[in-house]
Amino acid sequence: MIAFWILAPLMVVCALGMVVVRKAVHSALLLAVVMVGLAVLYAAQDAPFLFAVQIIVYTGAVLMLFLFVLMLVGVDTSDSMVETLPGQRVAAIVLGVLFAGLLVVAVSQATYGAAFGLEAANADGNVPGVAQLLFSKYVFAFEVTSALLITAALGAMLLAHRERLTPKATQRDMALQRMRDYAERGVHPGPLPSPGMLARHNSVDTPALLPDGTPSELSISRVMRAHGTVRDVSHDRLIAAEVESDTKQLGPSRTQDRQDEAGER
Amino acid sequence: MANSVSWLYLIIAIPAASAAVLLLSGKAADAWGHLLGTGASLASFVVAMLAFVKLLGGEASSESAMSLHQELFSWIEVGGFDVTFGLLFDRLSGLFVLLITGVGSLIHIYSIGYMAHDERRRRFFAQLNLFVAAMLMLVLADDYLTLFLGWEGVGLASYLLIGFFQQRTSAAVAAKKAFVVNRVGDMGMALSVMLMFATFGTSTFEGVDSGMEQVSSGTATALGLLLLLAACGKSAQVPLQSWLLDAMEGPTPVSALIHAATMVTAGVYLVTRSSFVYEQTELASTAVVIVGLVTLLWGAIIGCAKDDIKKGLAGSTMSQIGYMMLAAGIGPAAYSFAIFHLLTHGFFKANLFLGAGSVMHAMNDEVDMRRYGALRAVMPITFVTFACGYLAIIGFPGFSGFWSKDKIIEAAFAENVVVGLGALLGAGITAVYMTRMMIMTFISERRWAKEAHPHESSPVMTVPLMVLAVASVFGGVLLFNDWIGNWLEPVVGEGEHHELPLGLTELALTIMVAVVVLIGAGIAVRMYQRDSIATVPSADVSPLTTAARRDLYGDAFNEVALMRPGQSLTRGLVVFDNRGIDGAVNGVAAMVGGSSGRIRRWQSGFVRAYALSMLGGSALVVLALVAVRLA
Amino acid sequence: MSVTPFLVLSGLLFSIGAMGVLVRRNAIVVFMCVELMLNASNLAFVTFARQHGNLDGQIAAFFVMVVAAAEVVVGLAIIMTIFRTRRSASVDDASLLKY
Numbered sequence: 001m002i003a004f005w006i007l008a009p010l011m012v013v014c015a016l017g018m019v020v021v022r023k024a025v026h027s028a029l030l031l032a033v034v035m036v037g038l039a040v041l042y043a044a045q046d047a048p049f050l051f052a053v054q055i056i057v058y059t060g061a062v063l064m065l066f067l068f069v070l071m072l073v074g075v076d077t078s079d080s081m082v083e084t085l086p087g088q089r090v091a092a093i094v095l096g097v098l099f100a101g102l103l104v105v106a107v108s109q110a111t112y113g114a115a116f117g118l119e120a121a122n123a124d125g126n127v128p129g130v131a132q133l134l135f136s137k138y139v140f141a142f143e144v145t146s147a148l149l150i151t152a153a154l155g156a157m158l159l160a161h162r163e164r165l166t167p168k169a170t171q172r173d174m175a176l177q178r179m180r181d182y183a184e185r186g187v188h189p190g191p192l193p194s195p196g197m198l199a200r201h202n203s204v205d206t207p208a209l210l211p212d213g214t215p216s217e218l219s220i221s222r223v224m225r226a227h228g229t230v231r232d233v234s235h236d237r238l239i240a241a242e243v244e245s246d247t248k249q250l251g252p253s254r255t256q257d258r259q260d261e262a263g264e265r
Numbered sequence: 266m267a268n269s270v271s272w273l274y275l276i277i278a279i280p281a282a283s284a285a286v287l288l289l290s291g292k293a294a295d296a297w298g299h300l301l302g303t304g305a306s307l308a309s310f311v312v313a314m315l316a317f318v319k320l321l322g323g324e325a326s327s328e329s330a331m332s333l334h335q336e337l338f339s340w341i342e343v344g345g346f347d348v349t350f351g352l353l354f355d356r357l358s359g360l361f362v363l364l365i366t367g368v369g370s371l372i373h374i375y376s377i378g379y380m381a382h383d384e385r386r387r388r389f390f391a392q393l394n395l396f397v398a399a400m401l402m403l404v405l406a407d408d409y410l411t412l413f414l415g416w417e418g419v420g421l422a423s424y425l426l427i428g429f430f431q432q433r434t435s436a437a438v439a440a441k442k443a444f445v446v447n448r449v450g451d452m453g454m455a456l457s458v459m460l461m462f463a464t465f466g467t468s469t470f471e472g473v474d475s476g477m478e479q480v481s482s483g484t485a486t487a488l489g490l491l492l493l494l495a496a497c498g499k500s501a502q503v504p505l506q507s508w509l510l511d512a513m514e515g516p517t518p519v520s521a522l523i524h525a526a527t528m529v530t531a532g533v534y535l536v537t538r539s540s541f542v543y544e545q546t547e548l549a550s551t552a553v554v555i556v557g558l559v560t561l562l563w564g565a566i567i568g569c570a571k572d573d574i575k576k577g578l579a580g581s582t583m584s585q586i587g588y589m590m591l592a593a594g595i596g597p598a599a600y601s602f603a604i605f606h607l608l609t610h611g612f613f614k615a616n617l618f619l620g621a622g623s624v625m626h627a628m629n630d631e632v633d634m635r636r637y638g639a640l641r642a643v644m645p646i647t648f649v650t651f652a653c654g655y656l657a658i659i660g661f662p663g664f665s666g667f668w669s670k671d672k673i674i675e676a677a678f679a680e681n682v683v684v685g686l687g688a689l690l691g692a693g694i695t696a697v698y699m700t701r702m703m704i705m706t707f708i709s710e711r712r713w714a715k716e717a718h719p720h721e722s723s724p725v726m727t728v729p730l731m732v733l734a735v736a737s738v739f740g741g742v743l744l745f746n747d748w749i750g751n752w753l754e755p756v757v758g759e760g761e762h763h764e765l766p767l768g769l770t771e772l773a774l775t776i777m778v779a780v781v782v783l784i785g786a787g788i789a790v791r792m793y794q795r796d797s798i799a800t801v802p803s804a805d806v807s808p809l810t811t812a813a814r815r816d817l818y819g820d821a822f823n824e825v826a827l828m829r830p831g832q833s834l835t836r837g838l839v840v841f842d843n844r845g846i847d848g849a850v851n852g853v854a855a856m857v858g859g860s861s862g863r864i865r866r867w868q869s870g871f872v873r874a875y876a877l878s879m880l881g882g883s884a885l886v887v888l889a890l891v892a893v894r895l896a
Numbered sequence: 897m898s899v900t901p902f903l904v905l906s907g908l909l910f911s912i913g914a915m916g917v918l919v920r921r922n923a924i925v926v927f928m929c930v931e932l933m934l935n936a937s938n939l940a941f942v943t944f945a946r947q948h949g950n951l952d953g954q955i956a957a958f959f960v961m962v963v964a965a966a967e968v969v970v971g972l973a974i975i976m977t978i979f980r981t982r983r984s985a986s987v988d989d990a991s992l993l994k995y
Contacts, residue, residue: 085869085871085873085874088873088874088877091877092877092880095877095880095881095884096880098884099880099883099884099887102884102887102888102891103887105891106887106890106891106894109891109894109895110894
């Protein structure tokens with residue numbers, strides 16, 4: 001019961017928060033909290049199987065599915081909190097409160113008597129008990145839900161399918177395109193250097209330097225560039241140029257010292 | 266009961282069948298239609314004669330001398346109300362049948378000539394036959410409801426025949442007016458039948474007769490007054506008299522047959538037939554007398570101011586029927602005189618009307634007497650026959666009208682001095698307007714229009730005139746030895762003999778009447794023969810003349826008292842219907858449309874709004890469940 | 897442990913989820929609120945299983961989870977497809993079913 005009185009207010013607050021926050025991802029996370037809380041309550045009510053299923057299936061699969069779709073749709077998009085339909089918000093709140101009140105009144109008016117408890121039902125354990133019911137009394141529903149799941153999977157595949165509007169580019173087409181780009185715009189036709197070959201540092205905000213000392217545009221993510229969080233590497237360039245000129249003047253041993261100096265930065 | 270014969274129905278069936286044939290055969294019958302119509306009327310007269318002879322020949326006071334009857338079929342059988350369609354040819358209806366078929370046949374013959382130039386002559390004869398059939402049904406009925414059937418039938422025939430000249434708006438209006446005013450009377454008839462059924466459970470004459478003794482005086486009075494109302498409508502008595510003068514729009518044979526000899530006498534027939542009703546109610550009988558008295562004076566006064574020869578005769582008809590009603594209202598003492606006067610009036614009024622028709626025919630259908638004059642030399646036969654009718658109507662001693670009218674005036678005096686004086690005065694005024702008519706038409710100097718070339722009519726028209734003239738002269742024979750009183754006594758009862766007031770003897774009274782008539786004739790001679798008659802009616806006249814020209818403001822009264830309120834009521838109801846009821850109905854429709862227009866904005870298309878409605882709905886459901894639980 | 901507090905909690909979570917469906921415009925967040933409502937009903941099922949003393953409630957909750965999973969799969973696929981064509985995940989954009 002203690003678990004209940006701790007979790008219940010938390011769950012209500014999180015549910016309210018889920019409804020109110022602007023960013024969809026925050027809503028999803030708050031929902032996750034609510035679901036986990038529910039799982040604990042299941043456990044407290046002698047339903048360990050459901051406790052596990054809730055966490056694995058609901059929180060783990062369904063909610064993650066929500067998050068994936070959110071990512072595809074646009075994580076950044078936040079709802080405008082301005083209500084477009086006149087009177088909708090007020091009516092919704094009023095009705096919601098009214099409905100809650102009605103349910104509470106309805107529930108509290110009923111007399112339940114002492115709870116039977118699940119000791120008898122769980123005599124062989126909760127999972128065998130559930131299995132016993134599931135495969136005798138509810139076996140038909142069970143089989144039908146299997147059909148349902150298959151249908152759902154097929155449906156999702158069908159809905160998410162994208163028709164090809166242009167024919168798939170073959171290897172020959174890509175090679176020709178590469179040559180064309182080189183001819184017209186001077187884009188390098190060969191493969192890109194393997195990851196890390198031209199990197200100067202292992203942080204993502206430091207651009208790699210091309211052999212001629214210029215920072216490579218391709219080594220920084222587009223998002224970071226858009227945000228302007230790319231580290232300035234002009235200093236690196238100078239040092240690299242110095243190294244080159246030093247190497248010409250000093251010779252091999254001196255060059256080694258200088259290289260150590262330059263490399264140890 | 267009485268002798269049952271199987272051929273009585275022919276009297277009605279022959280004219281009815283002829284009417285059907287003439288109406289259905291269309292233009293094919295145009296060549297011989299008039300002959301068939303006249304033949305049917307004559308055949309009906311022959312059968313009626315046979316029946317009458319049978320009645321005459323029966324043993325005195327035996328059943329076969331009382332009446333012949335024939336039950337045809339069971340007409341109505343509804344919840345205790347059983348009416349058998351039966352015919353009763355008794356002493357009273359026998360006289361009527363002879364009058365209708367006899368005078369009717371003469372008028373049929375006359376019409377062959379009168380309507381010779383009309384292309385719708387066949388239809389005229391068909392409608393005339395229809396009328397004859399309906400009128401015969403009226404008088405031969407043995408049940409008030411069957412009588413009502415004939416009553417309505419003559420009303421229909423009258424409407425058709427008044428409006429015979431369809432192209433004339435005035436004819437159509439007159440026909441409509443006659444029908445509508447008659448309807449008021451019909452209402453009285455229908456109510457009386459209903460009252461009879463409610464009181465006696467039957468509407469046959471015998472049934473009502475046997476039940477009248479036990480009935481309360483209130484019911485008897487109600488019956489009497491309702492029947493009087495019906496009679497007023499049909500016989501053009503005050504207060505339902507306004508239609509008769511307008512009915513002169515119809516062809517003259519129609520005016521002669523329907524609005525002089527037969528249909529308008531149906532009211533008198535009804536009152537006489539219902540003698541057993543009026544015997545039980547003093548109030549209704551007095552009402553009949555008053556109606557008769559007022560009308561006889563009313564008609565006479567109007568007749569004096571009419572320049573239209575037919576309208577003058579119509580006013581005269583109204584007045585003479587007033588005499589008949591007066592006599593009928595007095596009771597058993599005077600019923601037979603009423604019927605006697607009815608018969609003689611049938612002869613001389615038909616005679617006068619047909620004579621007027623002959624004059625009109627000769628003067629290119631001109632009806633204004635101010636354009637007549639000096640026709641005596643040009644149309645001798647018409648003049649002589651018209652004169653016979655004239656002498657009969659004013660009551661010249663020896664002629665038929667003298668005998669019948671004198672008896673009525675005598676009975677009026679015996680009843681009440683005032684009534685007697687009124688009847689006497691009426692006789693005087695009758696002399697005035699009839700002499701006026703004679704002078705203006707035949708005797709005064711000629712005032713013809715330029716195109717007029719009057720000539721005597723053809724024999725087909727003059728022979729009926731001559732027959733009727735003979736009847737007008739010698740019709741008084743019916744009173745010989747009080748034959749008619751004895752004849753009708755089994756039907757109408759025996760009258761007590763009242764003493765004349767003021768110690769008058771019958772002879773003194775007769776002389777008084779003759780003197781009054783002479784004075785009346787003298788006044789008319791003075792006014793019209795000595796001074797020349799203007800071709801245009803003078804505008805500078807006394808108020809009484811103005812009133813008489815306007816039918817004693819009868820039409821004006823009807824208009825103000827009944828028509829305008831009726832129209833306002835109708836207009837009000839129409840407004841109420843349009844604004845109120847239609848408004849309500851359309852308002853509901855508009856409301857539904859308007860509210861639906863507003864409610865449909867709820868369908869905004871936004872899913873969240875719909876979800877809101879869903880949550881609201883489910884909240885209501887839960888609320889209901891909780892409320893039930895808590896209650 | 898009495899049953900009522902759990903049921904009250906279930907009711908509260910359900911109402912909050914319903915309110916969220918009405919208020920949020922992002923389709924995916926609306927979907928998450930629907931999931932919250934389903935979870936709340938699961939809690940009620942499990943509670944009543946304990947009340948009645950048999951495991952039928954837990955079986956029901958299990959089936960709800962299975963169906964909810966299938967529903968999430970298809971629903972999210974639909975949202976993604978719509979997003980691809982319209983470039984917007986707002987539920988207010990599908991408003992053609994109006995007067």
